[in-house]
Amino acid sequence: MGALGRALLWLQLCAMTRAAYKLWVPNTNFEVTTNWSQNRTPCAGAAVVFPADKMVSVLVREGHSISDMLLPRDGEFVLDSGAGFGAADAGRDPDCGAAAPALFLDPDRFSWHDPRLWRSGGAARGLFSVDAERVPCRHDDVVFPPDASFRVGLGPGVGPVRVRSVWALGQTFTRDEDLAAFLASPAGRLRFHGPGALSVGAEACADPSGCVCGNAEVQPWICAALLRPLGGRCPPAACRDALRPEGQCCDLCGAIVSLTHGPTFDIERYRTRLLRGFLPQYQGLQMAVSKVPRQNAGAEADTEIQVVLAETGPDGTGGAGRLARALLADVAEHGEGLGVLSAAVRESGAPVGDGSAAGLEGSGMRAGVAGGVAAGLLLLALLAGALLLRGARSFRWSRRDEAAPAPFVAPLGFSNPVFDVAGSVEPPSAPQVENSSISRSYFVNPLFAEAEA
Template identity: 30%
Template sequence: MKFQSNLMLLIFIVETASCFYKRWLPNTNFGTPLNWNAARVPCGNDQVIIPDDSPTIILNSNSTIGQLVLPLNGMFVLGKNNILSFSSSSNDPNCVNSGQTVEFNATYAREWVDPANWCLVDSIDGPCKNDIPLLDSERIPCISDDVIFPAGNSYFIDFGTNMELTINSMRFLGKTYSTNSFETFMTSEYGRKYFRSYRSDESRTRLNIKRRPCRDPASCECGNYKPAIFRKICEMHSPLCKRPQCKQPVRPTGHCCNICGAVIKSKFESGFNYETFVNQIKQEFLKNETGIELVVSRIDTSIQLTLMDPTGDRSGDVAMQIFRDIQTDIKRGSQKYIFSEVEIKISGDDKSKISTLPPSSSSSSSSSSPSSTSTNTKTSASVGTSTTSTSKMITKPTAKDHLTAFNSSSSTSSTAAHGLTKIGIIEIILGGLALQVLLIIVVILYRRGKLASFADHVRMNPIIINLQKRFVNQDSVPMEDLPNANFDNDGGFQNPMYGTSTHQSGKLDYLTNDSEIGGEASNERAFDNPLFASNQESLFEDASKISPALTMNPVYDPNELQDSTI
């Protein structure tokens, strides 16, 4: 029997040590200074006004005022053994500036998802433990947390809309509730004074009270990092984020603000123990460290370590030590930590923290690049190499050496760091493909003997003909009357662009010197070239005016040839 008593005591201690309480902070009490527009509690002969839209107000201490104006529809509760007195004069030496009109201004509901409305405590009546660092999503009640609304206070709470909230237990005004009983209380006439009412077009938030503490050795996740809840948490808290004192800060999963430091995520396997792991990290890496905050969170099937300090320098160095140790353990079979994957991201622009990791025997011989910190690369050796190695765990646990090194800024590839962007690479590839297609078409036309007909088809295209008339034949001479390279110059046609020798069939020789152009030529075929001057009144206008034997001299003045372009 003695053994059973000791065993029961041991179980109680373990459960109490692992239990978290989240206590609600705001209230609508009469004695809270922030609830009044004068930022002080009414006293002396003050005239006190409580507006019509005010929630329930409780008087939990003796008070003296001059006058009290109550709302038409509201609730003013006198606490047990508390007295409210009225006086036309102020005899209280502690009441400063009495005789004023003081109005209650805590008439709006406080949001459940606002981290500023909660504090972490280790007992129902214990003080807030503000020295314990938490992620923003963990500062409001999590799945395994016990929620406390202390008795002797009045509240006005907004659960928000369209959310599914889950907690372990609910203690409201000294009474413990289940999911159904708390829903009944919220919709009762008395309970509605404590909660914001919903409009007809709003979707109610459901609060699930599971009343089942976490018994998983790997810990239980908070669950508030999921989008529907986390988005509303950050809407409330993000405006309060401080500007980080480091370049390229990082942001842990479940946190609304950027931080200076590092985030390590490790995928755990069966047999992992959360408390053992946390103790190992504290004893081996943080025992002699000061100024570094550590937050260890479960995110789905991974454990996230968040280390931060004002500049991120020291926490980044310690994170690299932890990361190397986890990576080494994975390569050896993961007997120490029982992790199968690990990844890290570090704030700051000091890329040597990543690139100087010692290479593994299984890694490729490629050297690490400083630009690797801005990429998401999983490797089997050091961060910065591009070698990927994955070994699956079958009978004996072997290592899945996955490593990701990245910073919080937008990821860019190592190619982009050398001046060539991904878009540029895509354009080059598409251009090469287009060129290959064009070459294939030309080869097909050539083999089928249709290349010449295709060229003729292109040449006879109306667009090509129009361009030729505009830029080549500016004098609008009929195309059939223009000289060409296949002209049989039996008549001694003198063209300034070609040679003077007669009987040239098939091709004409170009002259490189104007002095080689002959002087006179006899135009036996009566062809009048528009490039030469003649005594004709109108070229080709009247065929009878064309002399059958016309002698003409070539003109060499460029000014006279400016209207004719060859």
């Protein structure tokens, strides 16, 4: 069985044991155009330059004719069947002209903590994950591509990255001793780098109500990586009183339903119920369902179920609020059978620039001209009513008579969501290869041999 077959078998086992898994997306393949400075692979007769002070593993699938090559400090070429390099005169390809050397981009630019670089296995249509949960959680299995080369930065080392298992280079690591030996090997050092530590051995989530992801400690680094292309700042709010769910880096428009639950609650069954029975009736919505730490838990349970309903259109239609109230009604009717003890809802405000406020003021002005003081009093009444409605976007339902109302949550201000369901890093697909058709060519730059030793 080849590497790809073993990877597929491992993913099937993950599904059978209800273990979640995350797939690493980017690679350091030679033929991937986004790995090169000119956004194209080196043309015939080009000079090829790798960063001199870096380490990298590069999969080569085709034959290439080059005039010169500057190798990095340490690395390897993984050659597919029929792949290799040949000598050619500079400028052999007339379309290349007198182009500058082809520079291989910094292979250290890919960070473990960047949510854009991971895909969740088996994600259903209409579902997304909050930003902290797009990066592997402590109970996840992690899979690196069997048909690509890669390099991963493990972060600043604030604490070990801990997951259930790691599948890489045809091996499954479930014990720290085995993983440590691999990371210290030449193959491991070419693929993982940085001061951070990687640890395995956590159990799969065995709680039917779900498990907390466990990435709260590293969320600042997750958000920094996610927002780096935006200059480190969230985009402007698209709605008034935008919400920030637990685990999300920026505010979003929509609604958040918070559930407390009993011992019979099953998060997978509830998620399926929402996907099949509720979400299809509302257009332009995405949903995330997960267990998160409970804010201001006090003597109550220290976790809760967070259901995030996000408006994905440029101007929200209010569907998130309607769906949230439908879920409240569903809990009121079926909460006991679902294992839900109580529910609370928070909603964002109207879309920015929808004209509703201007229309209200215009009506007041017309009434003022026609009715004088009486219209002024009416306008004050309308404004007071609007303020009351604005403060009424928080709802709560409980099966327990003594349950207290949900606390008012203050708006989070300036920022708005980076809501990236599909992600932004998607390398071109490549033909599947088996280990038997690949050979490795290692190189060590003698100029750096002493430093490496």
